[in-house]
Amino acid sequence: MKILTANRLTDGEAVWLAADHSWAETIDLAEIARDKAAEEKLECTGRAAFLKNEVVDVALVDIELADGAIRPLRLRERIRAAGPTFRSDVGKQARPAVPHAA
């Protein structure tokens, strides 16, 4: 399973492509691609957003579902989704209801 991530051009905020083709600021809203065709669809939408200068550094991310919640397989992506692991007052985890990366 994969989701599509990027950083927003204006402020660099880590974002994920949601089902409605908006860029969500939290990973839980990401649309999950469960097969190759869905991945290509995500990538295609991401490429269009890159060309429209909405986002940069667009990339697919491998994930699993843990108790129904999206969990990236790589620590790097878990840190992007939450924030630095040594302080919880910055990054997404400083918002309500975003779990820490590690």
Add this chain to the structure above:
Amino acid sequence: MYRYDEFDHTFVKARVAEFRDQVDRRLAGEITEDQFKPLRLMNGVYLQLHAYMLRIAIPYGTLSSRQLRMLAHIARTYDKGYGHFTTRQNIQFNWPALSDIPAILDDLASVEMHAIQTSGNCIRNVTADHFAGAAADEVADPRPYAEILRQWSSVHPEFSFLPRKFKIAVTGADHDRAAIQTHDIGLHLKKSEKGELGFAVYVGGGQGRTPMVAKKIRDFLPEQDLLSYCTAILRVYNLHGRRDNKYKARIKILVHETGTEELTRQVEAEFAALKESDLKLPEADIRAIEAYFTPPALPERAEGWAGVAAARKADAGFDAWLRRNVVAHRHPDYASLTISLKGIGEVPGDASDEQMDAIADIVERYAFDELRVSHEQNLVLPHVARADLKAVYDALVDIGLATANAGLVTDIIACPGLDYCALANARSIPVAQEISTRFGSQARQEEIGDLKIKISGCINACGHHHVGHIGILGVEKKGAELYQITLGGSGDENTSIGEIVGRGFGPSEITDAIETIVETYLANRTDQSETFLDAYRRLGAAPFKEALYGSEAKAA
């Protein structure tokens, strides 16, 4: 310290205006990311995991209180209330919006600062001994030469697109506190037998995936030839340095592949052609730059001796701080001191906006308005009267920055690592925090003595792990963090590259492994005067391998 003249002000302002226009055009979609990326990097703007990162140049690590207050203002206004001091004597902000960066650069320009050449394949911020101009063992202040190099290298048309980045460091003392032998060019300021100032010139040092100790290619270069000789080196590098492979593009690879003798011949040939050119520094110009670095007038303050002696008797914390964080100044009534940004269990190199403001007050009141950033990610007050040390200490206690650990096992260099950095493979900061907490006892640290631990979260070695007495390199193996340990590195006048001790350790094992190494040292040292590094050089890796891996080590 150096003050901008009209030319500098105009130049920096024009550069901010240019970058503002580039940002506007990028946000309006008029230029693509591929076109914009090299432009933003030339202005110190990276994109990391969570946000953009802005790296601000602090030439040779020297700051005034006014500049530090501006950094505090930027942290508060545009970022998340803290900044991170780096191993290149710079500061980084981890959360700025791209759209705010032109305003930040305007604010910086108002206090004679900028972010030019803090990234890209150009000559980066020139670093120097953080005790420059104050140290008792100094031959001369290296900063005037660092400033001359800064002016010469700023948007140098010939050297703005080098094969790879290029780093220069200058030391003015025999005891090298600027790690010059791990730089592309290292300059050791010294006096000739006739008493003339000049440099021993080292070339081709560096860390990263292929660590190399620099080679000395000149024992004495007269000061007036500084720019012609550096130009000669850069010219040979620019012409012959590899551009086909990013990982082989630093000058250290060119030196290695060409051979020191042949490279020296090429540099000397180029230098012979340049020696009498416009690059020859007129005596008057050198002395004019030097005048900016005239040390403050230091009145006699002999009362400090008795005051300090009484105060240290009454306050064990102050006593420990004097032992570890205060060093000799060339004026006996004064001292240089380290403000440790390595509180026990804290993030190495981070300071909050309130701390920066409070330090600025101390700098203004007690330290002749001068502060330094060290490449070890601490701050330094170069000139403080001994009579004022207790007041400075008390003020530092109030803001949580009086940790008495300079040079000890908890004074750890750590790169930002995977918690921020897009290049990292493993976290560095939490490892540093855990080791710091484990060795946090003041008595235990002082019993262990001088010991430099340096941690990098990837092979690029921003945390200088290759020259750590104990180096830790984080890698990713099968999706998990793994930490390799190197032993015996050193970044001083006896520079050495650490040797990998054996297989790596997981995040939950690494602190225990470090403790095993430290205990092995304590058990094997001749006495307390034999430092970890000396003991390692005497003993070699065997007892440490045995302690870490036991029978496994014997089998190997």
